[in-house]
Each structure stands twice: as C-alpha cells, then as structure tokens.
Amino acid sequence: MTASPTEGPKAIVYDIQRLSLNDGPGIRTTVFLKGCPLCCSWCHNPESWEQEPRLAYTDALCRFCGECARVCPTGAHSFEAEVDGKTAHRLDWSKCTACGNCVEACPYDALELCGREYSVRELLNVLSHDRPYYRIGEGGGVTLSGGEPMASFGFVEAFLERKGKLHVCLETSGYAPAEQFKRIAAMVDLFLYDWKAAPTEKHRQLCGVGNELIGANLRLLCGMGANVLLRLPLVHGVNDDEEHLKAVAALLRELPQIKGAQIMPYHALGSAKESRFGLAGQTMALANTGDGQTDLWLKELKSFGAINVFV
Amino acid sequence: MNNFKVKNPRTDLRFEIAFTKAYREAVDSYTHPARIEAACLRAQFPAILHPIQDEDLIAGRFQMGLVGLGIQHQTGGFGFYINEEKVTAELEFKAGSAQYREDLHDLLTYWKGRNTNAVVLRNRPEAIREALPSDLWRTMPLPASPILRMAGAYIDFDKLVKIGLPGLAAEVDGYRKKAAENGGDVELFEAMLDVIALIGEVCLHYEKQARLLAMEAKDEGRREELERMAQSLAAIQAAPPKSLLEALQLVWIYGVMAPLIEFGRLDVYAGDLYVRDLASGIITEEGAVALVESLFRLIDHLDCETDGRVIVGGYGRRNPENADRMCLVAIEACRRVKEVLPQFTLRFNDSTPKPVWDAAMRCIEEGRTYPLLYNDEVLVPGVMKAFGVDRARAETYMPLGCGEIELDHYSFGTPSGSLNTLKILELAIRGGYEPMTGQQVGPATKPLVACASYGEFLTEYRKHLDYYVHAQAIFEKYEYEITGRMHPFMMVTMLYDGCLERGKAVFNGGCAFLGGTLEMYGNVNAANSLSAIKRLVFDEKTMSAEKMVEAMDRNFVGRHAELKLMRNAPKYGNDDDYVDSIFVSLHDYLNDSIKEQAPKVGLDSYLGVTINNAQNTTLGRWVGATPDGRKAGTPMANANNPAPGTDKNGVTAMLNSILKPRHDNHAGMVSNIRFTRELFTESRGKMHGLIKNYFDRGAAHAMISVVGKDDLRNAMQRPAEYRDLIVRVGGFSARFVDLKKDVQQEIYDRVTY
Known part of the structure; x- marks a missing residue:
C-alpha cells in the first residue's frame, strides 16, 4: 500500500471477481487485495501472500512467439525446441522481477501481471459498473477480500469512508491491530470472519501465527455490535479435529451475536494455481473435500452444540 | 441422402427419377403453376413417407429427396431443387443398372438450369450482379450473398385446428365458386382442393399402416397407442380435430407435406383441446406430455439444424388460461426430449404465470438451453416501431429460424441475404481492394491510409455498407416476385392471412405483408476493429494506418507489437463505452439503412437481424486479419456477443454491454449467456434474480446455456474461446481457463448429466 498526496491511499488489487455468489448476501463483486500476514497451508490464493505484483503465466495461451524473451531484462523467459518438434516456453521464476515488460509484449494474454495499484476512486469507478446487480434479490454489494484486506488498512478505511450506501463485506483473518478494527467496525456491513484452527499452537503451526489476537478481535467486534459471520475453512485431516470443532461450538455459544458459521470445504484450487505463479509446492497438495464430508462436519458441529452452522 | 432421422433411409435415387418424370409430365400437361405443384406433391407423397416408428404416438416420418419440391434449403431445397453434389456422388461411388445411371445423368442435366435456385439467380436484375456475384458464401470470399429460399412460413395452425381439413376444403371451394363467377383464378382453387384431398390420402395411408401395426403389436399398451393413432387419423379426414391427439396429428401431417419447419404457437392451437380432454378424462397430464414429446421427436427428425421452432407464451393469445396450461405440458416435454430440435421458445412478459417461468428456468438449469427466452415487454413495442404495425399485430410476433422476427401467419420475412460487415470493412480499409482475390470490388473509395480522420474513414466504410445493403434489398424484392410467378406454395397460401380472399398465391399478391430480413455477420468484430482504428491510428496515433494494414496483410507474422496494440484496443463486451x-x-446505422430500403424497393418492411448460427465461423473463414487483432480465417463473434476471448471483465460487464443496443429498428438480435450447472444448483435464487434483472433492464432475448461436460472439454482444448466461463470450485467460483489442467479435469469428471 502506498499513499499519494492527490489520490489518497492505494492498494494492490490482484483480482476483481464479478458475479460473486458466495461471499456475502446477494450478488457481489469481490475485490482481492494483495498481501497477507498469514500463510495458511491450505491457502487457495498463494499469489496473494506478498503485497507486490507477481507475474502469472498461462501456458495454454502461449503461441511461442518469443516476444517475452526478447524484452525480458533478466533472461527469465527462454524457448527450447523439444524432441517431438514442439517448442517449450521455460520461465525461470527466480529471475523474474515482475517488471511487466513481457506482459506488455505478449500479444496473446499468456502473461499477466497479478496485482495492480488502485486508488479508492478508481476502484469505486470500476465497481459502479456492477451496481445494477447489487439490487437483485436480498441485495448485494462489494466484498473486500485478500490476501488479508486489513493488511491494506489505510486503503480499506478510506474506501469505507467513501463508499456511501454500498453494502460492504470484509473477509478477514482477524489478524490486525485491534485499534484498526475499532476504527472501521461501524462502517462494515458484515464481517466474514475466518476461524481456522484451535488451539493457538496448532493455529501457529498451520497458519504461521497464533490465534489470540484473532479471538480478541472477534470478541471486540461482537462487543461493538458489528455483524459477524464466522467462516470455517475445513480441511479433512488437517484442521477438522474434535478440539477445533468443539472450540467453534463453544465460540458460537459464547458469542450469540454471531449471525452464523459457514463451512468452507477445502478445494485444491490453490495448489493447482501455484504453477501459474511459480509457486509450486508452497501449499498443501490435498484432494478436494470428499462427498459427504461436509455433512459429517455439520453433524459433528451440531452434536457439540453449535447453532446456525451451514455450508 | 438427406439427414432426416428415419430408421431405414432410402438407398437409391429411384424416387428422384420418378419425381423428375412426374414433373416432366406435369409441365407437358399443365401451364398453371398450381396444377404443376399439385402434381409434384402427388409425386412426392406418399413416396417420401417413412413408416411409423416404435416410439411414435403421432404418425408422419419423411425424408425429402435429393430432387423435389420444397420451400427452404433446410428441408431438401427451395422450390424445385436438386442436390447436385449428392446426386453426382451417387453416380461416382454407387453401382446401378445402365438404365438407372442413364436416368441419373438425365436428371442432373435436366435440372441443371431448371431448378428454382438457378432460375432465380440467372434472372437477377442486372443492377445487382456486381454486388451479388454468387450465392456460394460457404466457399467464396463474399461481402454479401443472397440466400435463396422462402424461409419462415408461420401458417395459421389455429385456424387449421379449428376448421380441420373439411372446413378448409369448404372454404377453398367457396372461393373457387366465387372465382368462377368473377373470373378469378379458378385453377388455383381447384389445385388447392386437390392438395387438400392429398393430405386426406396421406392421413389414410398412415391410418391403414397404424391399423396393421396395431394388429401385429405384441405389447398391449403399444396396440392401444396405435389404435388411437389410427382413430385420430381417420377422424381428421372427416372432421375438425376433437382432441389434443387429433390436433397434433393434423398439424404434423400438414407441416410435413408443406414442408414446414416452424410449428407455431402450440399452446394456443392445442390449449383448448388439451383442457377439454383433461376435463372429459380422455387424457392425463402425463399422457399429454407423452404426445407432445412425440411431436418434438418428430420435429427433431427433420434434422434441419436451424428453425424447428415451437412457440409458447406471450401476449396476443386468444385463450391465455388454457394456453398456459398447455405451456406447462410443452415445457415438460421439452425438458424430457433432450434433442437439438425443436428450438423451443418461450415468449414471456410481466403477466407470465410464475409456474410457467419456474418450469422454464428448471428446464434451462438442466442444461437444455431451451426455452429460448423472448421478452414481450421489449419486443412488442420494438416490433410496433420496426414493422410499423399496431400493438395487437405486434403481439403476434414470432421468432423464426435463428431469431428473425415475423408476424404470425400475416407477414413473410424470409432472411434471403447475408451481409459480412467485417469482410466489407476489410475492403473499405483498402478502398475496395479484395486482398484474397486481388480484385477491386464494390465502390472505389478512399483507403484508410488516405483518410485524415476516423470520421472520414467511417464515411468511406458506410459507402461500402450502403452499396451491399441496397443490392440485398433489391434482391429480396426480386426474389419474392420471381418466386411468386413460379411457386404458389399452396399449403402455405391456404393458411396465410388474406391469400384466399384475394385469390392469390402467397408471393403472387396474396400475402398482406411482404417483409424481408437481412442477416448481418461480423458487426462485433467490425466495431472492435473500428475501435482499434479510432484509438490507435487517430486518437492516440500509436500506429500508422500503413503499419496497421501491413501487419494485417502479413497476418501479424513477425508483427507482434502491432498485434498486441490491436488486441489491447477496447473490445465490445467489457462495458467500455x-x-x-x-x-x-x-x-443502428446498419439497421436504419436496411429499414430505409423497404419503401425504395417496394417491400412492406426490410429489417436487419443479428442472429445465431454457424455463419460467424463459415464467413469468418474468408476474412483476412482484421484491426481487432483477429487472425485471418478465424471465427467472428456470434450474434450480440463479445468476440471469443475478448470479454475480460466478467459476466456482469458482458451483460452490461449486450444490454446497450436498441431493439426497435430491427427484426431480431440474439444474445447468448453461458453458465455452469452448479451456479444454478447452488445459487438458484441469485441466478434467477440475475436473469430477471437482465430482462428488467431492457434485454430482448437470451439463450442461456447451462454448461455440462462437452463444453468443459471444449474449454480445456480451446481456452481462448472460453475465458468467460465461470465454474464453481469448492466453495467459490473461478474462471475455468485459469485452472490447472488436472483441476479442470477434475471439474470435468465431477460434472454429471
């Protein structure tokens, strides 16, 4: 996140997902901000961890024209003839500085820069195209997601101050200074608040940080009367142990203000995307959540006394 | 052979030889075209009929010959037609007696100059020969091409069902008597009576067959079905239909013999009898669904690729309550018959009952693509203005073929020409020079390199467009005239408004409203190309016209920087103004100029259409590289949709874009939307809301494909064409093409029908 004297704070946005149906009520536009203080082993957006833009390469679109290799200042791209007469496009990620020269040169959209700077005004402009869809059904709006949107706090706060009547959900890991949550609590229409693992040692092991701050912020938001929906990313054999599920149930009983808890079954998209970003092996390569597993989790949570749990 | 779906297709061309002989005898015996037509229909029926098949509840399967009499190319050909290619193949690859081969040679040479296509083309006005040199649009680079046919007859099935064959015969006979008194065209009416008698004979043919089959049937249920079929065929020979089965049987036999490929407002003409049957207990809802399923399978057996329309719903129905009940039966039948045809079409509006809408959504969700949705609230006012008719008339609008609009059994609007606006742009850029053939065609204008401004180039481009639009309008008018002299098409004439009263065949002064439509292809790519020209050459001046033309001439080989700039110029479908x-x-320019042609050439309307079929691919094959970064020969965008791979801002931006065109100056514009099944199964309410919102914001049409396995496989193989495809992955949605091959494979494996 950088500040500009005329435009206010900016943030790096790496995707804007239209017709988002699962990140809050109604039809939404989900804005993915780059940068995250956590590094969850099951993360499906590993390209969002660092705040800086990153190169993305889609091999299926490459026509082997070689323009990228021609403009690359570090020699990250190379082309080699293979035995079967085909050509291979090799990308040495360690050499890539995400300068964007190859993206400018690629005529076929095979190379893209994941992440580009937006000012609040620019983002609101982009979102204005989707406003007709926010009126549908129960009403939709914008969901700020990440990465961890709170890692771009200045931008998020400025966005919330200027959003007007736009319904905004904030999808967060809860890992940010309490003071920051306090400042925006009243402006966020709904927090989609992740609850990932318990106890804290396990959370640290799986996500890189402990869960004390996350728990404290959750209680803080509930205490302030914020709308909170708990989101439970569950990975079979990783964080769906009894201790965690019991802790979830206890939390829901302790904080009846919470609107509910939504199970987010693990899917393998993260590991599949990794090679596009040169991040192979960064997250767990696990199978997608099996059929029926979600129902088992639901049953188990309910047996521990959890209320308002859904998928 | 033709592609009619019959169990045992004919294996030789004896029918074609016999038909040719019958035609020769007819022209020797008669001079009146109606007499000749009646004789040809008698040569055709029952000869080309096929037996009732085990799954049929309604009788009537047929296979048009390689020579014969028809109305449109989808069912054999237009007028007296011959499929030279297939007849020649028979000579080249099949054995036969010396006599048989001699007969085939005779038939080929006989029809060469006599088939309707050849006659129409040969006699086309001198003034348009240069603009429309050929109708071989599949194999030649043509900026505009005539499409020879009289497509889109929507006859008055409701009247047919109400009065039946005897009623129709009585009416025709009444006019015959009047004609005899007033010196009218008695022979026309006499020939019509002959044709009506022939329809009765075909009913009798199938009645006998059904009785025989019933006697042989081992299964009790099947025997009863066949007996009911036989009874209904007997009944409609003698009286108007008194049940749903009789109505559908009559409609189908009549349709086959015309041969028609549009089956009208099914809910209107079948609704009353269905409700009566239900009340009297002679049919159940399930039984009605089975009957309509049988009708739909028969329509599918036409295998005509386009058309095969059945329309339900909408304003302007005389019996909305009964029709809506029929509508539900038809939607259910459409859901069950998982075939390409009919192109089942729902007209809807603010008063469409919720159960009808919900049933339609369910059918779409299951991946049927049908019903195709047409929004009356936009189209009725649009049709009033475009056609210049009152509201009551506009409420009878009917989409035909690939989406051209007509007025039910009142107007004719055959799409008998196509315009390749991207090809025309290719010419305009070079001042009329055709780079593929090296010829100068159309008006000689200032090439792009000589234009000082975008406006100046646009003016030059419009000169080319005007030139071809005007030629097509002249052709359309001419085609009606010459067809009117040659072909009475009596089965259409008898059930088209005003023809009997006037005593004239449909195209010979009978039809009250002779319109016409011009199919446009390439508009989206042309607009994208204009956008690149405006942005790069004139606004930003980042590329000279010379460089742009040179890059296109080389099909971008070694011109990657230019290609990149051209591909990056704004593209339709991203909500970019x-x-x-x-x-x-x-x-608007095209539609307005097409519309203006009607009074100039003497048509009641002449309107542009932007429709769905494969011509965006076929015509694209003969267009070189274009300023939008499209490579030579590759497909153009389909209908009112972004060019493949160019809508990068998601489905909401795509919808915003396709909502921008008007719908009151043309006769149809089709839009396609594609979703995966899980979006519906997991977010049904939101998706229904999205569709409703789309129409509330002024959309006229949608063909909604809910994607299943085949599409996903295509998306894996051709990702550039499927950038807009959103799929559900676990708990959220993602662009399918962004997923790694193995995840794509997994999603593919997960999708089940």
Missing part, C-alpha cells in the same frame, strides 16, 4: 458506443452506432 468507447467501443460499445461504436458498436451501438454501427448496429
């Missing part, structure tokens, strides 16, 4: 306004203005 820069290019969307260019598209809208091109669309």
Whole structure:
C-alpha cells in the first residue's frame, strides 16, 4: 500500500471477481487485495501472500512467439525446441522481477501481471459498473477480500469512508491491530470472519501465527455490535479435529451475536494455481473435500452444540 | 441422402427419377403453376413417407429427396431443387443398372438450369450482379450473398385446428365458386382442393399402416397407442380435430407435406383441446406430455439444424388460461426430449404465470438451453416501431429460424441475404481492394491510409455498407416476385392471412405483408476493429494506418507489437463505452439503412437481424486479419456477443454491454449467456434474480446455456474461446481457463448429466 498526496491511499488489487455468489448476501463483486500476514497451508490464493505484483503465466495461451524473451531484462523467459518438434516456453521464476515488460509484449494474454495499484476512486469507478446487480434479490454489494484486506488498512478505511450506501463485506483473518478494527467496525456491513484452527499452537503451526489476537478481535467486534459471520475453512485431516470443532461450538455459544458459521470445504484450487505463479509446492497438495464430508462436519458441529452452522 | 432421422433411409435415387418424370409430365400437361405443384406433391407423397416408428404416438416420418419440391434449403431445397453434389456422388461411388445411371445423368442435366435456385439467380436484375456475384458464401470470399429460399412460413395452425381439413376444403371451394363467377383464378382453387384431398390420402395411408401395426403389436399398451393413432387419423379426414391427439396429428401431417419447419404457437392451437380432454378424462397430464414429446421427436427428425421452432407464451393469445396450461405440458416435454430440435421458445412478459417461468428456468438449469427466452415487454413495442404495425399485430410476433422476427401467419420475412460487415470493412480499409482475390470490388473509395480522420474513414466504410445493403434489398424484392410467378406454395397460401380472399398465391399478391430480413455477420468484430482504428491510428496515433494494414496483410507474422496494440484496443463486451458506443452506432446505422430500403424497393418492411448460427465461423473463414487483432480465417463473434476471448471483465460487464443496443429498428438480435450447472444448483435464487434483472433492464432475448461436460472439454482444448466461463470450485467460483489442467479435469469428471 502506498499513499499519494492527490489520490489518497492505494492498494494492490490482484483480482476483481464479478458475479460473486458466495461471499456475502446477494450478488457481489469481490475485490482481492494483495498481501497477507498469514500463510495458511491450505491457502487457495498463494499469489496473494506478498503485497507486490507477481507475474502469472498461462501456458495454454502461449503461441511461442518469443516476444517475452526478447524484452525480458533478466533472461527469465527462454524457448527450447523439444524432441517431438514442439517448442517449450521455460520461465525461470527466480529471475523474474515482475517488471511487466513481457506482459506488455505478449500479444496473446499468456502473461499477466497479478496485482495492480488502485486508488479508492478508481476502484469505486470500476465497481459502479456492477451496481445494477447489487439490487437483485436480498441485495448485494462489494466484498473486500485478500490476501488479508486489513493488511491494506489505510486503503480499506478510506474506501469505507467513501463508499456511501454500498453494502460492504470484509473477509478477514482477524489478524490486525485491534485499534484498526475499532476504527472501521461501524462502517462494515458484515464481517466474514475466518476461524481456522484451535488451539493457538496448532493455529501457529498451520497458519504461521497464533490465534489470540484473532479471538480478541472477534470478541471486540461482537462487543461493538458489528455483524459477524464466522467462516470455517475445513480441511479433512488437517484442521477438522474434535478440539477445533468443539472450540467453534463453544465460540458460537459464547458469542450469540454471531449471525452464523459457514463451512468452507477445502478445494485444491490453490495448489493447482501455484504453477501459474511459480509457486509450486508452497501449499498443501490435498484432494478436494470428499462427498459427504461436509455433512459429517455439520453433524459433528451440531452434536457439540453449535447453532446456525451451514455450508 | 438427406439427414432426416428415419430408421431405414432410402438407398437409391429411384424416387428422384420418378419425381423428375412426374414433373416432366406435369409441365407437358399443365401451364398453371398450381396444377404443376399439385402434381409434384402427388409425386412426392406418399413416396417420401417413412413408416411409423416404435416410439411414435403421432404418425408422419419423411425424408425429402435429393430432387423435389420444397420451400427452404433446410428441408431438401427451395422450390424445385436438386442436390447436385449428392446426386453426382451417387453416380461416382454407387453401382446401378445402365438404365438407372442413364436416368441419373438425365436428371442432373435436366435440372441443371431448371431448378428454382438457378432460375432465380440467372434472372437477377442486372443492377445487382456486381454486388451479388454468387450465392456460394460457404466457399467464396463474399461481402454479401443472397440466400435463396422462402424461409419462415408461420401458417395459421389455429385456424387449421379449428376448421380441420373439411372446413378448409369448404372454404377453398367457396372461393373457387366465387372465382368462377368473377373470373378469378379458378385453377388455383381447384389445385388447392386437390392438395387438400392429398393430405386426406396421406392421413389414410398412415391410418391403414397404424391399423396393421396395431394388429401385429405384441405389447398391449403399444396396440392401444396405435389404435388411437389410427382413430385420430381417420377422424381428421372427416372432421375438425376433437382432441389434443387429433390436433397434433393434423398439424404434423400438414407441416410435413408443406414442408414446414416452424410449428407455431402450440399452446394456443392445442390449449383448448388439451383442457377439454383433461376435463372429459380422455387424457392425463402425463399422457399429454407423452404426445407432445412425440411431436418434438418428430420435429427433431427433420434434422434441419436451424428453425424447428415451437412457440409458447406471450401476449396476443386468444385463450391465455388454457394456453398456459398447455405451456406447462410443452415445457415438460421439452425438458424430457433432450434433442437439438425443436428450438423451443418461450415468449414471456410481466403477466407470465410464475409456474410457467419456474418450469422454464428448471428446464434451462438442466442444461437444455431451451426455452429460448423472448421478452414481450421489449419486443412488442420494438416490433410496433420496426414493422410499423399496431400493438395487437405486434403481439403476434414470432421468432423464426435463428431469431428473425415475423408476424404470425400475416407477414413473410424470409432472411434471403447475408451481409459480412467485417469482410466489407476489410475492403473499405483498402478502398475496395479484395486482398484474397486481388480484385477491386464494390465502390472505389478512399483507403484508410488516405483518410485524415476516423470520421472520414467511417464515411468511406458506410459507402461500402450502403452499396451491399441496397443490392440485398433489391434482391429480396426480386426474389419474392420471381418466386411468386413460379411457386404458389399452396399449403402455405391456404393458411396465410388474406391469400384466399384475394385469390392469390402467397408471393403472387396474396400475402398482406411482404417483409424481408437481412442477416448481418461480423458487426462485433467490425466495431472492435473500428475501435482499434479510432484509438490507435487517430486518437492516440500509436500506429500508422500503413503499419496497421501491413501487419494485417502479413497476418501479424513477425508483427507482434502491432498485434498486441490491436488486441489491447477496447473490445465490445467489457462495458467500455468507447467501443460499445461504436458498436451501438454501427448496429443502428446498419439497421436504419436496411429499414430505409423497404419503401425504395417496394417491400412492406426490410429489417436487419443479428442472429445465431454457424455463419460467424463459415464467413469468418474468408476474412483476412482484421484491426481487432483477429487472425485471418478465424471465427467472428456470434450474434450480440463479445468476440471469443475478448470479454475480460466478467459476466456482469458482458451483460452490461449486450444490454446497450436498441431493439426497435430491427427484426431480431440474439444474445447468448453461458453458465455452469452448479451456479444454478447452488445459487438458484441469485441466478434467477440475475436473469430477471437482465430482462428488467431492457434485454430482448437470451439463450442461456447451462454448461455440462462437452463444453468443459471444449474449454480445456480451446481456452481462448472460453475465458468467460465461470465454474464453481469448492466453495467459490473461478474462471475455468485459469485452472490447472488436472483441476479442470477434475471439474470435468465431477460434472454429471
């Protein structure tokens, strides 16, 4: 996140997902901000961890024209003839500085820069195209997601101050200074608040940080009367142990203000995307959540006394 | 052989030889075209009929010959036709007696100059020969091409069902008597009576067959079905239909013999009898669904690729309550018959009952693509203005073929020409020089390199467009005239408004409203190309016209930087007003100029259409590289949709763009939307809301494909064409093409029908 004297704070946005149906009520536009203080082993957006833009390469679109290799200042791209007469496009990620020269040169959209700077005004402009869809059904709006949107706090706060009547959900890991949550609590229409693992040692092991701050912020938001929906990313054999599920149930009983808890079954998209970003092996390569597993989790949570749990 | 779906297709061309002989005898015996037509229909029926098949509840399967009499190319050919290619193949690859081969040679040479296509083309006005040199649009680079046919007859099935064959015969006989008194065309009416008698004979043919089959049937249930079929065929020979089965049987036999490929407002003409049957207990809802399923399978057996329309719903129905009940039966039948045809079409409006809408949504969700949705609230006022008719008339609008609009059994609007606006742009850029053939064609204008401004180039482009639009309008009018002299098409004439009263065949002064439509292809790519020209050459001046033309001449080989710039110029489908306004203005310019042709050439209307079929691919094959970064020969965008791979801002931006064009100056514009099944199964309410919102914001049409396995496989193989495809992955949605091959494979494996 950088500040500009005329435009206010900016943030790096790496995707804007239209017709988002699962990140809050109604039809939404989900804005993915780059940068995250956590590094969850099951993360499906590993390209969002660092705040800086990153190169993305889609091999299926490459026509082997070689323009990228021609403009690359570090020699990250190379082309080699293979035995079967085909050509291979090799990308040495360690050499890539995400300068964007190859993206400018690629005529076929095979190379893209994941992440580009937006000012609040620019983002609101982009979102204005989707406003007709926010009126549908129960009403939709914008969901700020990440990465961890709170890692771009200045931008998020400025966005919330200027959003007007736009319904905004904030999808967060809860890992940010309490003071920051306090400042925006009243402006966020709904927090989609992740609850990932318990106890804290396990959370640290799986996500890189402990869960004390996350728990404290959750209680803080509930205490302030914020709308909170708990989101439970569950990975079979990783964080769906009894201790965690019991802790979830206890939390829901302790904080009846919470609107509910939504199970987010693990899917393998993260590991599949990794090679596009040169991040192979960064997250767990696990199978997608099996059929029926979600129902088992639901049953188990309910047996521990959890209320308002859904998928 | 033709592609009619019959169990045992004919294996030789004896029918074609016999038909030719019958035609020769007819022209020797008669001079009146109606007499000749009646004789040809008698040569055709029952000869080309096929037996009732085990799954049929309604009788009537047929296979048009390689020579014969028809109305449109989808069922054999237009007028007296011959499929030279297939007849020649028979000679080249099949054995036969010396006599048989001699007969085939005779038939080929006999029809060469006599088939309707050849006659129509040969006699086309001198003034348009240069603009329309050929109708071989599949194999030649043509900026505009005539499409020879009289497609889109929507006859008055409701009247047919009400009065039946005897009623129709009585009416025709009444006019015959009047004609005899007033010196009218008695022979026309006499020939019509002959044709009506022939329809009765065909009913009798199938009645006997059904009785025989019933006697042989081992299964009790099947025997009863066949007995009911036989009874219904007997009944309609003698009286108007008194049950749903009789109505559908009559409609189908009549349709086959015409041969028609549009089956009208099914809910209107079948609704009353269905409700009566239900009340009297002679049919159940399930039984009615089975009957309509049988009708739909028969329509599918036409295998005509396009058309095969069945329309339900909408304003302007005389019996809305009964029709809506029939509508539900028809939607259910459509859901069950998982075939390409019919192109089942729902007209809807603010008063469409919720159960009808919900049933339609369910059918779409299951991946049927049908019903195709047409929004009366937009189209009725649009049709009033475009056709210049009152509201009551506009409420009878009917989409035919690939989406051209007509007025039910009142107007004719055959799409008998196509315009390749991207090809025309290719010419305009070079001042009329055709780079593929090296010839100068059309008006000689200032090439792009000589134009000082975008406006100046646009003016030059419009000169080319005007030239071909005007030629097509002249052709359309001419085609009606010459067809009117040659072909009475009596089965259409008898059930088209006003023809009997006037005593004239449909195209010979009978039809009250002779319109016409001009199919446009390439508009989206042309607009994208204009956008690139405006942006790069004139606004930003980042590329000279010379460089642009040179890059296109080389099909971008070694011109990657230029290609990149051209591909990056704004593209339709991203809710970007820069290019969307260019598209809208091109669309309006074309539609307005086409509309203006009607009074000039003497038609009641002449309107542009932007429709769905494979011509975007076929015509694209003969267009070189274009300023939008499209490579030579590759497909153009389909209908009112972004060019493949160019809508990068998601489905909401795509919808915003395709909502921009007007719908009151043309006769149809089709839009396609594609979703995966899980979006519906997991977010049904939101998706229904999205569709409703789309129409509330002024959309006229949608063909909604809910994607299943085949599409996903295609998306894996051709990702560039499927960038807009959103799939559900676990708990959220993702662009399918962004997923790694193995995840794509997994999603593919997960999708089940």
